[in-house]
Amino acid sequence: MEGLAQDILNGLLLGGLYAVVAIGLSTIFGIVKLVNLAHGDLMILSSYLSLFMVSALGVSPLLTLVAVMPVMFAVGYILQRFLLNRVLGKEMEPPLLVAFGVSIIIQNFMLMAFTPDARSLMSSLSLMTFSMGPNLSVPVLYLIDFVIALAVIIGQHYFLQSTYMGRGIRAASDDKYAAQLMGVNTKNTYAIAMGIAIMTAGVAGVLVGMTFTFYPHSGPQYLIIAFGVVVIGGLGSMKGTFAGGLILALAQILGARVFGPGYQLLCGYVVLLIVLAVRPQGIFGRG
Amino acid sequence: MTTLFTKIKWSILAAVTVGLGTVPVWGSDYAMLFFMLFCIYLALAQMWNLLAGYSGLISLGQQSFVGMGGYTVAVLSSYYGINIWLAAGLGGLTSVLLALFMSLFIFRMKGVYFTIGTWIFAEALLVWFSNWAYVKYGSGLFIKPPNDITMEAIYYAAFLLGVGSVALVYLLLRSRLGLGLMAMRDDDQVSETLGVEVFRSKLYCFLISAFVTGMTAGVFFVFQIFIQPYKAFSIDWTVKLVFMVIIGGIGTIEGPVVGALIYVLLSQFLAEYFSVSMLVLGGIAITVILVAPKGIMGTLQEKLGFEILSPRRF
Numbered sequence: 001m002e003g004l005a006q007d008i009l010n011g012l013l014l015g016g017l018y019a020v021v022a023i024g025l026s027t028i029f030g031i032v033k034l035v036n037l038a039h040g041d042l043m044i045l046s047s048y049l050s051l052f053m054v055s056a057l058g059v060s061p062l063l064t065l066v067a068v069m070p071v072m073f074a075v076g077y078i079l080q081r082f083l084l085n086r087v088l089g090k091e092m093e094p095p096l097l098v099a100f101g102v103s104i105i106i107q108n109f110m111l112m113a114f115t116p117d118a119r120s121l122m123s124s125l126s127l128m129t130f131s132m133g134p135n136l137s138v139p140v141l142y143l144i145d146f147v148i149a150l151a152v153i154i155g156q157h158y159f160l161q162s163t164y165m166g167r168g169i170r171a172a173s174d175d176k177y178a179a180q181l182m183g184v185n186t187k188n189t190y191a192i193a194m195g196i197a198i199m200t201a202g203v204a205g206v207l208v209g210m211t212f213t214f215y216p217h218s219g220p221q222y223l224i225i226a227f228g229v230v231v232i233g234g235l236g237s238m239k240g241t242f243a244g245g246l247i248l249a250l251a252q253i254l255g256a257r258v259f260g261p262g263y264q265l266l267c268g269y270v271v272l273l274i275v276l277a278v279r280p281q282g283i284f285g286r287g
Numbered sequence: 288m289t290t291l292f293t294k295i296k297w298s299i300l301a302a303v304t305v306g307l308g309t310v311p312v313w314g315s316d317y318a319m320l321f322f323m324l325f326c327i328y329l330a331l332a333q334m335w336n337l338l339a340g341y342s343g344l345i346s347l348g349q350q351s352f353v354g355m356g357g358y359t360v361a362v363l364s365s366y367y368g369i370n371i372w373l374a375a376g377l378g379g380l381t382s383v384l385l386a387l388f389m390s391l392f393i394f395r396m397k398g399v400y401f402t403i404g405t406w407i408f409a410e411a412l413l414v415w416f417s418n419w420a421y422v423k424y425g426s427g428l429f430i431k432p433p434n435d436i437t438m439e440a441i442y443y444a445a446f447l448l449g450v451g452s453v454a455l456v457y458l459l460l461r462s463r464l465g466l467g468l469m470a471m472r473d474d475d476q477v478s479e480t481l482g483v484e485v486f487r488s489k490l491y492c493f494l495i496s497a498f499v500t501g502m503t504a505g506v507f508f509v510f511q512i513f514i515q516p517y518k519a520f521s522i523d524w525t526v527k528l529v530f531m532v533i534i535g536g537i538g539t540i541e542g543p544v545v546g547a548l549i550y551v552l553l554s555q556f557l558a559e560y561f562s563v564s565m566l567v568l569g570g571i572a573i574t575v576i577l578v579a580p581k582g583i584m585g586t587l588q589e590k591l592g593f594e595i596l597s598p599r600r601f
Contacts, residue, residue, distance in 0.1 A: 269411040
């Protein structure tokens with residue numbers, strides 16, 4: 001039983017991080033009906049972007065968010081506006097395969113630009129903890145991840161629910177033609193939605209980079225985590241995404257506790273495959 | 288006129304096949320290596336095309352069967368001293384068993400869920416094999432063939448699989464199953480109403496694709512001598528196949544042939560720069576989807592109005 005409470009606490013905090021990794025994928029899946037297979041790679045790209053700024057300017061990784069977020073918004077906007085919008089149509093294959101191509105291009109670009117070595121965004125926060133009892137302590141970094149993740153998810157929810165642009169995006173998602181008749185420029189709307197999604201991926205990238213080591217090939221691993229969260233939590237639900245993140249993270253950490261650390265990823269995958277087979281619309285999904 | 292055209296077409300095809308089959312006789316060692324890789328990738332790409340181009344199953348998990356076929360050969364030949372060619376054939380069989388097990392999960396999923404499901408399965412296998420003592424964890428296995436093998440023998444095996452895969456898909460599409468598949472591709476629900484067994488047809492294609500992929504991978508790893516989970520179960524396999532088929536022409540029999548040729552040529556030119564060749568291939572593939580979504584062969588067929596290997600019987 002020793003350390004079980006600690007594992008559960010770590011799992012819950014990690015779940016917040018997984019939720020912010022997934023929120024952008026979930027948004028685009030819901031609005032544009034596209035699984036952006038480049039989501040994980042764009043996330044890792046922002047980890048490298050942050051690393052570049054940290055080493056050039058000597059600032060804290062958290063401060064680089066000020067620059068990473070607008071840059072990633074622009075990347076997402078351009079990607080959707082000039083590439084993905086052109087292949088959106090009745091069939092799902094072309095946009096999926098274009099996103100897959102983009103994913104491979106980004107990965108190999110990072111491999112050439114940043115070498116295959118492991119990197120991380122180290123800061124003084126990495127080792128800090130505060131104690132909550134004899135056998136329980138909170139890693140400060142995990143807590144920061146959790147709080148920022150929560151803020152991003154609530155912020156995005158508020159944006160989509162309450163702003164004019166957010167309503168336009170949801171209208172375009174519900175009925176493209178009706179929205180067009182009402183004067184919504186759906187192409188621009190999709191591009192802005194992708195911009196926001198990739199901006200959240202940028203935040204996730206910086207947080208992941210601060211918490212774990214990353215490589216040019218780390219993207220797909222986080223894509224699968226994001227997809228897993230979306231599958232478990234169901235589409236288009238903020239609470240579902242959060243719950244999905246917690247369940248997946250707990251499954252991994254408790255799996256590693258029972259079967260050994262080598263099986264951490266495997267436990268997550270197995271939970272995911274079972275959920276997919278039994279309830280493809282997700283545990284919290286509608287329908 | 289058509290009969291003359293047909294005669295010329297089949298004689299050219301026969302000549303190309305004979306030429307390809309006799310490379311060890313007339314070609315250099317390098318030519319043999321080149322065309323062996325071409326045949327291997329042709330067989331693998333043709334199988335991805337059978338799924339994505341004809342059955343509507345976009346799989347990102349072909350590496351499951353590549354790894355399974357490879358490890359079957361490694362374990363059977365090194366641990367049990369079984370003849371290497373028999374082991375490669377059994378690699379196809381274990382891949383079919385794996386595909387059957389996988390289908391319990393992923394055939395409940397539709398569309399993009401199927402796509403990601405196949406990928407997750409492959410990733411799970413990667414983690415499983417790299418934690419499995421029996422196959423020496425992530426450090427991998429050497430394939431020690433109990434019988435003598437020559438490069439020529441590997442070439443002929445690859446040739447049989449490459450040409451066999453083309454013939455198999457051609458015959459399959461002209462069979463009852465193939466007619467059903469094409470009806471399904473055009474309209475899922477109408478064809479089901481007319482009596483096409485959609486689920487069973489898709490499953491058959493998935494199993495056939497696993498069988499040929501596993502066997503081909505077995506032959507490839509006989510050539511490689513060494514197998515490691517991070518290489519064998521890598522998504523890179525499927526990445527290459529996707530690019531080849533898109534560039535050559537998805538949903539055409541000739542497409543994978545052209546795609547595999549382009550891939551092997553490019554990878555030989557850029558042998559020391561794997562990243563560059565993947566960047567170039569990715570760029571070409573995206574351009575093809577934007578400009579000519581049917582790929583090189585699909586667009587040519589549309590413009591010129593003839594097919595070398597037509598799946599249509601009439």
